[in-house]
Amino acid sequence: MIVKTIDNSNTLYSTKYNQHFHDLKTGAIKESLIKHVIPALNFHKEKKHLKILDICFGLGYNTFSTINYILENNLNKKLEIFSPELDENLIESLKEFEYPKEFEKISYIIKKLLERKKYQDENLEIELFLGDARDYIKTLDNIDIVYQDAFSSEVNNELWTVEYFADIFKASNNDVIVTTYSISSTVRLSLYKAGFEIYEINPTGKRKQTIAIKNKKEVKEAKYIDMQLKQTRNKELKALYD
Template identity: 60%
Template sequence: MYSVVTTKDGSNTLYSNKYNQHYHNIDDGAVFETLSKHVIPAFTFHKNKANLNILDICFGLGYNTLGTIYYIKKNNIKTKLNIYSPELDENLINSLKNFTYPKEFDSLIPIIKQLSKNFHYKDEGIEIKIHLGDAKQYLKNLDIKFDIIYQDAFSSEVNYELWTKEYFQLLYNLSKENTIITTYSIATPVRLSMYEAGFEIYEYIPLKRKQTLAFTSNQNILGKYVDMELKKINNPKAKALYDR
């Protein structure tokens, strides 16, 4: 079901034959993409927090979760992390103990092995819980408010149900007053789905490509505000995505 692919920064990712997509942009690099598009903007927005609840959609190879741990350890950040992540593919998680991760994650191998075996890891500063199963059903049953949400599912062309207005409404209901969502998608229908669910939309260019950041309230720390009402006026044919 998968093929191992080496990305531009030397880190490995997978190509999914089921979804016909790579898990990461091979021209950017798996580590580069994880840090620049997700971890760094999230931790730039949430500085000096004692605790952070993070929702990682979907776990996949675990780069976003592992990149988060790598980043806080490298920068001596003392924030306590509580990471929750749904993942549909149990066999993929089981296989992670044999996946060749980049050197940046060498110190995290014990964590990877624990997650691959038990879908759970905990120490004095970090707890990670992987939920096997449907992401939307998982979100409906959660009773946790999140500070950070990594929206990193396969694209809406192949993973439509994780980009709809109803899906983002679930995320909005699980958000705090200052939650940040990071995502690679800049598609107008996706942004409209987020906006109609209640989020404020911002465009952000970390180093290379544009991306979208969404917040539960207006902020002036990251990105350029996108006026979605004006977008709708200028592009009346553009529509949000809705559950089928």
């Protein structure tokens, strides 16, 4: 079911998970930029070649917003984007999906990717993997950015567990950043148990979100979350496991 979001970009409603793919009050494009693209690219401002893991592809907004943002801002970066998606029927339906006018300049990329599940030019390489994200992650390495944008842990538990995040940890560079909309203490603890350090950001001043990195350090405009202290204060707090 196609639904119009507040920024006039279309999203869908998942009958399987009983959730919209995007926050209707934020907007599909704006949500991708605020929660994933801008925090990740700001973190890796100096890096010229980035390998991005986009979990999961869904409607492709995170991937396409990344490409569009780099082109619009004339950023000198080469991208490799890897994105798993379990729902093959969804991907087929996107060939008829009405993407926003903001994506018009990259419409040829969208078309080729949806047809071939791959796209490549001198500055961009995308692989759209149809299958289980858990299996796919184990084939990757040297990831710089992870967009952790799966449906919520309440309905899609398997993409939020300690074991899942441990596989992402192994597939990532030492300077990786994980971005996610979730501020759940359970999700944060699962990331922490997998080896990540947890930070909170609030780029709009209206809604907090989580980023995670491998090694504790000062991160601009981010608040460090001491998960060890949180466990001490809340004995009932538990991580998610397979």
